[in-house]
Amino acid sequence: MLHYLNTIRLRSTRMFLTITRIMLPVMVIVYIADRLGLVRLAGEALTPAMALLGLPPEAGIIWATTALTNIYGGMASMAALSESMHMTTAQVSALGAMMLFAHNIPTEQSVVRRAGASALVTGALRIAVALVYGAAVSWICRALDVLQEPVSLAWMRQDAGLTQGPPDFWPWVLSTLQSLGLVLAVIVGLVVLLDVLERLGITRLVTRLLTPVLRLSGLEERAAPLTTVGVLLGLAYGGALIIEAAERENYSPRTRLLALSWLSLCHALIEDTLLILALGANVWVILVLRGLATLGVLAALAALTRPGTAWGRRLESSARQAPAP
Numbered sequence: 040m041l042h043y044l045n046t047i048r049l050r051s052t053r054m055f056l057t058i059t060r061i062m063l064p065v066m067v068i069v070y071i072a073d074r075l076g077l078v079r080l081a082g083e084a085l086t087p088a089m090a091l092l093g094l095p096p097e098a099g100i101i102w103a104t105t106a107l108t109n110i111y112g113g114m115a116s117m118a119a120l121s122e123s124m125h126m127t128t129a130q131v132s133a134l135g136a137m138m139l140f141a142h143n144i145p146t147e148q149s150v151v152r153r154a155g156a157s158a159l160v161t162g163a164l165r166i167a168v169a170l171v172y173g174a175a176v177s178w179i180c181r182a183l184d185v186l187q188e189p190v191s192l193a194w195m196r197q198d199a200g201l202t203q204g205p206p207d208f209w210p211w212v213l214s215t216l217q218s219l220g221l222v223l224a225v226i227v228g229l230v231v232l233l234d235v236l237e238r239l240g241i242t243r244l245v246t247r248l249l250t251p252v253l254r255l256s257g258l259e260e261r262a263a264p265l266t267t268v269g270v271l272l273g274l275a276y277g278g279a280l281i282i283e284a285a286e287r288e289n290y291s292p293r294t295r296l297l298a299l300s301w302l303s304l305c306h307a308l309i310e311d312t313l314l315i316l317a318l319g320a321n322v323w324v325i326l327v328l329r330g331l332a333t334l335g336v337l338a339a340l341a342a343l344t345r346p347g348t349a350w351g352r353r354l355e356s357s358a359r360q361a362p363a364p
Contacts, residue, residue, distance in 0.1 A: 047230055051223070051230050054226050054279045055223045055279070057282055057283075058150065058222060058226070058279045058282075059219060061146075061153050062149065062150070069108060069145050069146070072107070073108065078103060078104055078108065079100060079104075081103040082099045082101070082103035082104060082116075083099065084099070084103075085098075085099030085102065086099045089102075091174070092173050092174045093177035093178060094133060095125070095130070097123065098130075098134050100120065101113050101117050101120065102134065102137055102138060102141070105138045105141070106141045106142060106144050107143075107144065108142075108143065109143040110138055110139075110142050110311055111314075113138050114318070118195040121192035121193070124192060126189070126192070127186060127187050127188060127190060128186040128187070128189075128190055129180030129185070129187060129321075129324075130177060131318055131320050132176055132180075132186060132321045132324035132325055133172075133173040133176040133177040133180075133324070135315035135318055135320035135324075135325050136169070136172055136173055136315075136320070136324055136329050137169040137172070139305075139311055139325060139329065140165055140168050140169035140329070141165040141166050141168075144162050144165060147303065148162040148165075148303070150274060150282075151274070151299045151302075151303060153282055154282045154285055154295065155282075155290070155292070155295040155299070156296045156299040156300070157296075161303045164300055164303065164304065164336070164340075165304060168304060168332070168333075168336055172329065176324055190319035192318075192319075225272065226279055229268060233268070233280070252334065255341075256334060257338070257340070257344070258297050258298055258341075259291070259294045261288065262284070262290065262298050266298050266302065268280055269301075269302040269306050270301070270302065271309060272306075272307060272310075273307040273310070274302050274303065274306045292355060293344050293346070293354055296340075296344065297337060297340060297344070300337060300340055301333065301337055304333045304336060305329065308326075308330075312325060
């Protein structure tokens with residue numbers, strides 16, 4: 040028993056330190072940029088693009104804040120701007136889906152890079168899919184005259200536990216330490232849970248059930264449990280497990296790219312979806328159709344990177360030339 044507990048402790052500590060070395064420097068850089076007002080400037084620069092997407096100009100600030108910080112930061116910006124904004128369910132759903140596709144990009148794509156996929160490629164994929172999906176939702180709903188009822192944002196002008204702008208230094212330090220503590224707790228819990236599921240044979244059952252989806256997305260079956268964890272709970276936790284598994288099981292570059300692209304586009308399915316639902320978004324748009332869109336993107340990416348194709352050969356070549364992560 041003591042040997043088992045020591046093994047869990049060593050494995051969890053190693054994974055936590057790996058993630059902390061990646062996340063903490065990026066979190067500091069993003070905080071400084073936020074304090075300097077660079078995040079808001081990025082949002083204002085997106086105003087013309089928001090008009091093309093059929094969204095109010097304030098949506099640019101909200102999405103930029105979300106993309107560079109996290110969903111809570113985006114919600115805080117929405118609370119600050121709610122008095123001047125008037126949005127329909129379709130617009131909130133489109134913006135919410137964009138927030139779900141592309142949030143906390145600096146930190147999360149640093150995890151992706153360490154796990155063995157290109158942060159630039161997966162980050163660009165998140166932004167591109169967010170823009171295309173948001174535009175499609177906004178335009179189609181307007182053309183079909185669906186989800187056009189106004190959404191009340193009055194509750195956000197009250198005390199909703201949201202604050203505008205970056206916090207002061209010491210509150211930020213405390214919040215960061217709490218976040219890292221949560222990451223450690225979740226990693227320990229996941230390591231134990233995955234070990235128990237493996238011993239009970241549930242992992243093999245889950246893999247068999249996911250086989251049709253995995254075949255469509257091009258993933259190896261052995262990556263199913265770790266990818267599922269990330270999809271349900273979050274990229275930081277799933278990324279930590281992917282990092283460890285990639286080093287232990289020597290996933291192919293294509294499998295790493297597909298698994299981490301999947302996690303980049305669709306993760307923390309429970310918590311993040313509930314947050315966006317609270318804003319007044321439509322669950323079909325931000326959960327069901329977003330999941331199908333993610334599978335469609337992964338199927339296309341799998342086809343483009345299939346061994347023997349030009350992109351597949353380029354991926355293998357770049358992997359041979361790159362240093363080990």
